[in-house]
Amino acid sequence: MTNKKPNTTGLLKTAAEKKEKTLKKVDVAIKAMIKNQSRINFQSVAERSGVSKTYLYKNKAIKSRIINLRNQQEGLSNPKHIKRNMSGNSKDILIESLHRKVKELEKERDQLKEQLKHNLANFYKNI
Structure with a gap:
């Protein structure tokens, strides 16, 4: 004898609560990243919220939100990009100052x- 109509309301309720909790974690993470002016992409949101990247890609609302935020940040400067955009002249100046510092340290050594x-x-003379 099997139950033809099993009671799954508790299971469905728990699944809905879990889904809501996960969505809230992702939302909190994204808002914190916006506030801190962090780079927003799937990897960083997944790490910050503690969910998988697969979950972020499968949820259409979250996916479009991350893509929109990522596209908005494209024009913003990033310290990594600033470093890459150093001119040749400033690199030469930096190299020259490092050479000078090395020579000073060698002289001190x-x-x-x-x-x-x-x-x-003197120590061995006194022995």
Whole structure:
């Protein structure tokens, strides 16, 4: 004897609550990312909200929202893009300053080596 009409109302109610909870997590994550001016894409939203990227792609409303927000952010500057757009002249200046710093550090190292030799020599004389 099997039950021809099983009672699935509790199961359906739990599934609906889970779906609502997940949608709320995604919404909270997106709002926080907008507030923090973070880059919005499927990967970052998935990490921030704790849901899979597959879920984000399958839900049409969330998918279109992320795509719209991502497209809006295309024109905004990103520190990675700023670094890539450095001119050749500014790179040359940066390289020159790094070379200067290396030479200063090498000179200081040589002085410390020489000082160490003198200190060791004095130490062994006193023994």
